[in-house]
Amino acid sequence: xxxxxxxxxxxxxxxxxxxxxxxxxxxxxxxxxxxxxxxxxxxxxxxxxxxxxxxxxxxxxxxxxxxxxxxxxxxxxxxxxxxxxxxxxxxxxxxxxxxxxxxxxxxxxxxxxxxxxxxxxxxxxxxxxxxxxxxxxxxxx
Ligand code: RTP
Ligand code: MG
Numbered sequence: 222x223x224x225x226x227x228x229x230x231x232x233x234x235x236x237x238x239x240x241x242x243x244x245x246x247x248x249x250x251x252x253x254x255x256x257x258x259x260x261x262x263x264x265x266x267x268x269x270x271x272x273x274x275x276x277x278x279x280x281x282x283x284x285x286x287x288x289x290x291x292x293x294x295x296x297x298x299x300x301x302x303x304x305x306x307x308x309x310x311x312x313x314x315x316x317x318x319x320x321x322x323x324x325x326x327x328x329x330x331x332x333x334x335x336x337x338x339x340x341x342x343x344x345x346x347x348x349x350x351x352x353x354x355x356x357x358x359x360x361x362x
Contacts, residue, residue, distance in 0.1 A: 222255075225303040227340040228349035231313065233291035235336035236260075240328045241294050244337065247324060250299055251310055256296040259360045265289045269350055275344075287333055292346060295353040299362075307339045315350070 223270060229248065231241050249255060261273070268288035275281050312323025316335050319326040328336035340346035350359070 222302045224299060224301055225343065225346070226297055226299045226350060227303045227307050227346050228338075228353070229298055229307060229340075231294040231296070231333070232336055232337040232338060233293050234289065234292060234330055234334040235328045236292055237336045240336065240337075243294070244324055244328070247310065248307065251300075253298040253300040253303055253307065255352045256299050258294060258295050258360060259353065259358070260292050261353070262292045263289045265351065271349070272279045283333055297350055297354060297359055304340055308341065309348055311339050312335050324327065340356060 229244075230284065231244050235241070235244065245255060245258075254274060265285055268285040269276070269281075271279065272284055272288070275284065278284075281351075311320030312325040312329075313333040314325075314335060316325040316329025317331070319329065324336050324337050340349050
């Protein structure tokens with residue numbers, strides 16, 4: 222298995238629920254190293270750029286409205302098989318279908334407000350990490 226880096230975002234709903242600390246704790250307790258984080262409030266255009274892969278999907282407008290509705294916390298985590306591992310810890314896109322013990326089960330409200338984002342492939346991570354962080358903002362631990 223390879224050591225990978227993945228981009229995680231605590232979405233605006235989970236920031237408002239004061240879940241940032243708990244989400245970081247859960248990921249770190251799963252042997253994922255936190256290499257970078259910040260809190261930002263994206264503009265609609267910035268959210269659209271981040272989710273550009275979904276530009277033709279019916280939920281694109283709603284998704285980017287939500288992601289620009291309040292501050293969120295992008296973070297970079299590193300670990301063995303980190304991309305698939307974080308997706309598993311987060312749970313299914315729809316919190317109603319997410320397994321017990323997952324972050325989306327605990328903090329998600331519905332498919333639109335599902336508490337967290339995580340990169341779904343190496344290719345996505347390679348786009349998403351530099352979208353928020355310069356090389357100087359990512360620390361080698
Ligand atoms: P994410 O990118 O946020 O980590 O979520 P994901 O991979 O689990 O799901 P994806 O297919 O990439 O969809 C991105 C986000 O769009 C919203 N969505 N809404 N109304 C709908 O049917 C619908 N489908 C997706 C979700 O908030 C999802 O996280
Ligand atoms: Mg996705």
